[in-house]
Amino acid sequence: MASAQPAVISIAQTGRTITVPTGLFINNAFVPSVDSTAVIDCLNPATEEKICSVVAGSAADIDRAVAAARAAFRTTWGKNVTGFERARLLNRLADLVERDAQALGELEALNNGKPVRVARDFDIGDSVACLRYYAGWADKIIGQSLEVDNKTKVAFTRHDPIGVCGQIIPWNYPINMWSWKVAPALACGCTIVMKPSEITPLTALKLSELIVEAGFPPGVVNTVPSLGAVGGAALALHADVDKVAFTGSTVTGRKVMEAAAKSNLKKVSLELGGKSPHIIFESADLEQAANWAALGILYNTGQDCTAGSRLFVQESIYDRFMAILVSKAKELVIGDGFDEKTSGGPVVSKMQYDKIFRYIGYGKEQGAKCILGGEKRPGKGYFVEPTIFTEVTRDMKIFQDEIFGPVLAVTKFKTEEEAVRLANDTTYGLGAGLHSNDASQCMRVAGELEAGTVWINQYNLLTNNVPFGGKKQSGIGRELGSYALEEYTSVKAVHWNFGEKLDWPL
Numbered sequence: 001m002a003s004a005q006p007a008v009i010s011i012a013q014t015g016r017t018i019t020v021p022t023g024l025f026i027n028n029a030f031v032p033s034v035d036s037t038a039v040i041d042c043l044n045p046a047t048e049e050k051i052c053s054v055v056a057g058s059a060a061d062i063d064r065a066v067a068a069a070r071a072a073f074r075t076t077w078g079k080n081v082t083g084f085e086r087a088r089l090l091n092r093l094a095d096l097v098e099r100d101a102q103a104l105g106e107l108e109a110l111n112n113g114k115p116v117r118v119a120r121d122f123d124i125g126d127s128v129a130c131l132r133y134y135a136g137w138a139d140k141i142i143g144q145s146l147e148v149d150n151k152t153k154v155a156f157t158r159h160d161p162i163g164v165c166g167q168i169i170p171w172n173y174p175i176n177m178w179s180w181k182v183a184p185a186l187a188c189g190c191t192i193v194m195k196p197s198e199i200t201p202l203t204a205l206k207l208s209e210l211i212v213e214a215g216f217p218p219g220v221v222n223t224v225p226s227l228g229a230v231g232g233a234a235l236a237l238h239a240d241v242d243k244v245a246f247t248g249s250t251v252t253g254r255k256v257m258e259a260a261a262k263s264n265l266k267k268v269s270l271e272l273g274g275k276s277p278h279i280i281f282e283s284a285d286l287e288q289a290a291n292w293a294a295l296g297i298l299y300n301t302g303q304d305c306t307a308g309s310r311l312f313v314q315e316s317i318y319d320r321f322m323a324i325l326v327s328k329a330k331e332l333v334i335g336d337g338f339d340e341k342t343s344g345g346p347v348v349s350k351m352q353y354d355k356i357f358r359y360i361g362y363g364k365e366q367g368a369k370c371i372l373g374g375e376k377r378p379g380k381g382y383f384v385e386p387t388i389f390t391e392v393t394r395d396m397k398i399f400q401d402e403i404f405g406p407v408l409a410v411t412k413f414k415t416e417e418e419a420v421r422l423a424n425d426t427t428y429g430l431g432a433g434l435h436s437n438d439a440s441q442c443m444r445v446a447g448e449l450e451a452g453t454v455w456i457n458q459y460n461l462l463t464n465n466v467p468f469g470g471k472k473q474s475g476i477g478r479e480l481g482s483y484a485l486e487e488y489t490s491v492k493a494v495h496w497n498f499g500e501k502l503d504w505p506l
Helices: 061-074 085-097 101-112 115-136 174-188 202-214 228-237 250-262 286-302 313-330 350-365 416-423 441-450 484-487
Strands: 005-013 016-020 022-025 030-031 041-042 049-055 145-149 153-159 164-168 189-193 221-223 243-247 267-271 277-280 309-316 369-372 387-390 406-411 431-435 454-458 488-497
Touching: 005 049, 005 101, 016 101, 016 189, 016 202, 016 416, 022 061, 022 202, 030 441, 041 101, 041 416, 041 484, 049 101, 049 202, 049 431, 061 164, 061 228, 061 277, 061 369, 085 101, 085 115, 085 202, 101 115, 101 174, 101 202, 115 174, 164 174, 164 228, 174 189, 174 202, 174 243, 202 221, 228 243, 250 267, 277 286, 277 416, 286 309, 286 313, 286 406, 286 431, 309 313, 309 416, 313 406, 350 369, 350 406, 406 416, 416 441, 431 441, 441 454, 484 488
Parallel strands: 164 189, 164 243, 189 221, 243 267, 277 309, 277 431, 309 406, 387 406, 431 454
Antiparallel strands: 005 016, 022 030, 022 221, 041 049, 145 153, 153 488, 369 387
């Protein structure tokens, strides 16, 4: 069997040594696979060098983790622990993540490529806030009291924890997506089998250590790194998993939903891809709109489900706006993630790097005009410079397909109606944005855009108390806010007769 011994990782830039568990985390212990010798090699996308290897879980390991989660749900978690205790443990976990933010940020930078500053201050900072937000909900999950007949009957509802949850998270926000999944599930009393991305499993394993330190009972949270076609598929098909939550591509989301239907009709929530429109109207503050448009496509090196990758600019301000936007994009520093001045790192893997440049090639071949970037940087690392295409039409691949990189497709429009039509011309519906100082236009267009989230005079900012999710092929269900609690509870109606007598026969 593959060794489950921890790996000692030395970070040259900071002199820090981080010990990372490499086994499967089941019942609060790091263990080898029950039947597999396979490992997952974790690479540094900035250097293309191996960081370490972790145990690759099998379908049998998923079975073992699910059994641990089910046992905990029936004994030490679920309905057996109060909301006050769940809140205490979630707050304790938040404190530990906050304490270790620098080390976690450095580990995230090594395995994912994003700058330490961005991982620490944004991803981890938001994750701490997410854990605390749902800690606040843990003792406030309530049902309704319903009038039936005041003299003889009453009915009420209970929101019970749904049970064992399989959670499958992506590689673009490894810590942030972990918190989005874990926090509401634990607040509701569910237990978890977590399957992190095979590309970026290290921080999920490190966070598992904090689950033990915080004091969660064994089996409440389990972590099984594995290939998606192995561990993810096993979770989606598992007959003893009550709910599966998946964030990733639309293609894989379809497979998850199909597997859930073929097995036990488990509850499914899916946060999938996007090709989000971002509209700049002529009344907008062009300087601010350019800042938000740059953030929309360049944050996290464009590896964002809500990336504002289709930009629509009104004809009357097009030339002025594009000059500002190009200058803003040129200011972004993409490089060493351990330099505090760096705003963007490499994309996560060679596969992603090759895909992005394949689409840059499509853009050039199909007649779009590349006015910035679009060329490979010499040397090691999967670095992609900010790339902007203009003269993009709806029939081009870079208009229709999700690229998941810092590649912006810009289209000119004349009227509000044309902008809305172009914006909605997609199978996706995750995010959308618009910039305008015409209040009536803001309300009209926000109402017409087909997306789960619409930003007005900003872009890509989310807060833990506001729901997030998609329409169309961008998914089903919601994360964040009180709406996420609905994904992890089942509503039970209780009818209580205290006065009606039944005559028999009828």
